[in-house]
Each structure stands twice: as C-alpha cells, then as structure tokens.
Amino acid sequence: MSKEQGKQDVQMMNCPMCGTKVPADAKECPKCEEPFSEEAFSKARLSKSSKGFFWAGLLLMLAGGAIAFGSWLYDLLGLDFVGESSPGFGWYNRLFALIGIIILVIGIIFLIISLSKMEKQDIEDMESSEEEEQNQGG
Numbered sequence: 001m002s003k004e005q006g007k008q009d010v011q012m013m014n015c016p017m018c019g020t021k022v023p024a025d026a027k028e029c030p031k032c033e034e035p036f037s038e039e040a041f042s043k044a045r046l047s048k049s050s051k052g053f054f055w056a057g058l059l060l061m062l063a064g065g066a067i068a069f070g071s072w073l074y075d076l077l078g079l080d081f082v083g084e085s086s087p088g089f090g091w092y093n094r095l096f097a098l099i100g101i102i103i104l105v106i107g108i109i110f111l112i113i114s115l116s117k118m119e120k121q122d123i124e125d126m127e128s129s130e131e132e133e134q135n136q137g138g
Helices: 004-007 038-077 092-137
Strands: 012-014 019-023
Touching: 038 092
Parallel strands: none
Antiparallel strands: 012 019
C-alpha cells in the first residue's frame, strides 16, 4: 500500500472550535489545542444551530419589516400601481401588510429561540468552569 492510499484511508473531521481538519482519532486540535470530547462537539452543534436561528430570524425580521413598512408607505404616499390611481389601503395592500407582519413575528420568534439557546450554553459554560475551579481548589 502506498503512502497516498494510507492517507486517503484516514478519516478526517473538523475541529468544533476552529474548523481545522484533523484526523478522526486525534485527541486534540493541533491548531487551537482544544481537547476533543463529545461535549465539545455537542457545544459546537448547539452553537451552529443557534447562529442559524439568529441569522434566519434577523433576515425574516428585516424582510417582514420592509414589506409591512413598504405597504404602509405605499398607502401613505398614494403611489400609482401600474398606471392605476391608488385606492388607498386596498385589500391587496392590507394583505401585503399582514404578510409582512407575520414574517416579522416569525423572525422575532427565531431570534428569541436563538438567544435562549445561546444563554443556556453560556450558563452551562459558567457552571462547568465553576466546577473546575472547585475541583482544582479543593
């Protein structure tokens, strides 16, 4: 077996903290020196999901706010829609405002979920560091 085939057989994984590719059987990351454990990987997964919820919530809030605000502004300025005179806050304008508000609320819910996940992770990190300090001091 050649050296290239041996290298291909080694399974690689990403460090949960810095993302460096390391062999699957490594005990710690050679770059950031983070020890590998199931706890580290679960924290990284939690961190990625909370970041995903955060960015999705932020984008939904911006989109929903823009739709709702644009619909309100359309009525306020009395803009023409495809050459027709504006009927005021018509049914389609109300529909767009409602859709924008719904998207905005969903975005807020996503942000709340992401922040609660981040807070739980911070609390767990503080508790584990307090336990380590007690074990070292005692």
